[in-house]
Amino acid sequence: ARRCLIDGFGVVLAGATVRGSAIVRHYIKGLERCAGSGANSTASVLGPERLRADAARAALANGASGHAMDFDDTQLSSSSDRVFGLLTxxxxxALAASLAVGERLDVPGRLFVEAFLTGFEVECKMAEAIDPDHYQRGFHSTGTIGTFAAAASAAKLMKLTPGQITHALGIAASTSSGIRVNFGSMTKPLHAxxxxxxxxxxxxxxARGFTAGDDPLDGEWGYFQVLGGGADVPRIVPALGQPFSIVSPGVSFKPYPCGSLGHPTMDAMLKLVTDHDVKADQIARIRVRAGSNILNPLRYRTAKTELEAKFCLPFMMASIALRRRAGIREFTDEFVSSTAVQALMARxxxxxxxxxxxxxxxxxxxxVEVEATDGRTFTEASDERYRGGPEKPFTRTDLHEKxxxxxxxxLPPDRIRRALELIESVETLKSIRELTQAMEA
Incomplete structure (x- = not known):
């Protein structure tokens, strides 16, 4: 859990600096002003400014920030019918919901971790069980199934009864949404x-007595049938904790803040230009050969914004060629729209x-095939054992550096070190507020 929390808190802080996250915070500030005294502003909105809000709105902001850079972890799948071996x-x-409700209730670190793991496990087991048609039809599972994760985390902290949990899942089923047409826009992180x-x-x-249907997930008109095309329901409840998905098959951590599907290709490009010392001005043409499972989701032929760049193979190749990296300082509107990048993407x-x-x-x-201006051609196949994945996992040092x-x-360096210390010992904290205070602007 600590590994996911280190990565998760990091991407929330970074994602809070982008324009879409600033718009969400501006929206929340307006709602908080309308609410009056701020007595219910019990949860921290992490980012470049000090802001507090009620739990649901804080979770909205932190959740959107956490996915804003497309830098957050990805669930692995052991099922052969899952595209890319990745899920949600x-x-x-789960983190955004657990943090917001945990702060409101002032829970100790151990309860926060338990709530986070509860939501994480629910999301992973549902994503593993739902028919692959759910994603292939265009639903964004982080937004859809993530709603149940947040409901489970909140229910754990609020100590809901079994009956209340059923109603919470039913309510979540009717509010669950997210469609992939919005990939490459501010709305994709809004899903989270x-x-x-x-x-x-x-x-x-x-918790207040609001009701929903008695069979919200696997009933005839339940979530799995309507949105998912069915599901292997026995793979959910009996499989919970057997083993925990965070342990096996686990998650992959992202070395680049963009769609995971491009990462092995980016690594191949980096190896190619490094091994052969190919400079950007020596490149006449770059050709990337792949299947539809990569080319369709990474759908932008050229990128005009950093959001489009996250799903644009030509930008990924151009960034690696020009800077030998593609990190949070490359995925910016300024760099994406630069003359050098635009010219190289065209090749x-x-x-x-x-x-x-x-x-x-x-x-x-x-x-990846690079044709040099002097007539030489270099070729590199992507390594299926991609960085951050199960065969090349991030080390603790990698996570700390990220x-x-x-x-x-x-945050300044001393606050960063303190935040890392607290995350590493989060289960011993008397109050989760100790951690949020360390990360407040």
């Missing part, structure tokens, strides 16, 4: 924020490869 982004909805917010609202309403071709397609969708396979890089956009 499990940490942010709304999931966290709606999950808390569902638990709060259920990148993405090509559907039927041979790669025929090998299946369980892995992220691609081949957290430090992310948090440096908001």
């Amino acid at each position: 982004h499990p940490t942010v909805p 924020g709304r999931a966290a917010e709606n999950g808390i609202v569902a638990a709060e309403l259920a 990148v071709d993405t090509i559907f490869d039927p041979q790669i397609e025929a090998r299946g969708f369980d892995r992220m396979r691609s081949v 957290f430090t890089d992310c948090a440096s956009l908001v």
Whole structure:
């Protein structure tokens, strides 16, 4: 859990600095002013300014920030029918909900961790069980299934009864949403924020006696049938904690703040230009060959904004070629729109490869070919054992370095070190507020 929390808090802090997150905070400030005294402003909105709000709104802001850079972890799947072997982004909805409700109730660190793990496990087991058609039809599972994660985390902290939990899940089922057409826009991270917010609202309403259907998930008109095309329901409740998904198959951590599907290709490009010392001005053409499982989601032929760049293979290749990196300081509107980047993106071709397609969708396979201006050609196949994944996991040092890089956009070095110390010992904290106070602007 600590590894996911280190990564999760880091990406929340970094994501709070982007324009979409600032708009969400501005919206929340307006609501808080309308509410009056602020007596219910019991939860921290992390970011570059000090702001508090009620639990649901704080979860909205922190959840949206956590997914804003597309830098948060990804659930691994052991099922062969799951595209890319990846499922959802499990940490942010559960983290945002657990933090907001935990602060409001002033719970100790151990209870916060238990609530986080509860939501995390619910999201992962539901994502594993739901028919793959759910994602393939265009639903964004972080927004849809993440709502149930947040509801479960909130219900755990609020000590809801079994009957109230059923109603909370039913309410969550009717507020769960997120569609993939919004990838590459500010609305994609809003999916995670709304999931966290709606999950808390569902638990709060259920605690007050609000009702929903008795069979909200697997009934004839339940969530799985209507939105998911069905589900292998026995893989959920009996599988909870057997083992915990955070342990096996676990998660992958992102080395780049963009769609995971491009990461192996980016690593291949980095290896190619480094091994052969190819400079950007020596590149005549870049060709990326891949299957539809990569080319369709990474759908932007060229990027005009940093949000589009997160789903644009030509930008990913251009950034690596120009700077030998593609981090939080490259995924900016300024760099994406620069003359050098735009010119190099125009020299990148993405090509559907039927041979790669025929090998299946369980892995992220691609081949990068660089044609130099002097006529030489260099080729590099992506390594299916991608960085941050199960075969090349992040070390504790990797996670600390990523957290430090992310948090440096908001906090000074001494506060960053203190925040890391508290996250590493979070289960011993007498109050979760100790941690949020260390990360406040």
